[in-house]
Amino acid sequence: MLLPMVMAVAGCADNKGPLLPDEEQLAAEFSRVPMLYTVEAQVEVLVEGQGKDGTAEWKSIFGKREIIVPVRANVKAGIDLSAIDDMKVEGDKVWLTLPDPVIEIESTEIPWHEVVSNVTGMRDEFSNREKEFLTRKGRMKIVSDLSSLDLVVPAQEHAEQLITHLLNSFGYKPVFRKRPVYTERELLQFVK
Numbered sequence: 001m002l003l004p005m006v007m008a009v010a011g012c013a014d015n016k017g018p019l020l021p022d023e024e025q026l027a028a029e030f031s032r033v034p035m036l037y038t039v040e041a042q043v044e045v046l047v048e049g050q051g052k053d054g055t056a057e058w059k060s061i062f063g064k065r066e067i068i069v070p071v072r073a074n075v076k077a078g079i080d081l082s083a084i085d086d087m088k089v090e091g092d093k094v095w096l097t098l099p100d101p102v103i104e105i106e107s108t109e110i111p112w113h114e115v116v117s118n119v120t121g122m123r124d125e126f127s128n129r130e131k132e133f134l135t136r137k138g139r140m141k142i143v144s145d146l147s148s149l150d151l152v153v154p155a156q157e158h159a160e161q162l163i164t165h166l167l168n169s170f171g172y173k174p175v176f177r178k179r180p181v182y183t184e185r186e187l188l189q190f191v192k
Helices: 002-010 023-032 057-062 128-144 152-169 184-189
Strands: 036-050 065-079 087-090 093-096 101-109 116-119 173-176
Touching: 023 087, 023 152, 036 128, 036 152, 065 128, 065 152, 101 128, 101 152, 152 173
Parallel strands: 093 173
Antiparallel strands: 036 065, 065 101, 065 116, 087 093
16 A cells, blocks of 8 residues: 555656656667567469570470469568657657658468469470579569558558557657658668
8 A cells, every 4th residue: 555655656746747758768668569560461473484494586486485473472561669769758749750661571482383384395394493583573573563552551550559559658649740651662672
């Protein structure tokens, strides 16, 4: 009974109410939150390859050589709250800017049973090296299509909701500065 009263009295300064954490203490609280991936998407692209197996074009007279490879990946987007470095406390308001998003492409895979190839005549099958090249090409296509996935804005919204909840628990009202709108080129820089 005595301990809660001592804590309540110690938490007051000049009858102004409990002391609120400052920027440094809030930054420490944010750094306790792990990387926050709040948006996830399953992506599939089709990559086509044709007869150029490192040999001369004249080999096409011996038949066709085509392949279609599906490449699948799990794409996540989120905000690293420990990276918040633009924060200012004024009264009961905390002004802050969200850091740039983090985008992660993980578990890139090819369902080999779904690969379609057409190798006719006296042409060679596609080699593992060529298939690996097509896999890399598929990943590059996924990266180039990131802007069409609309991952960043929902990730920012979810991060703002979490920050709002956290700051409200300390007695603060968050004021978020305007979110930047990213170009396709900028999105590429956020991919891990």
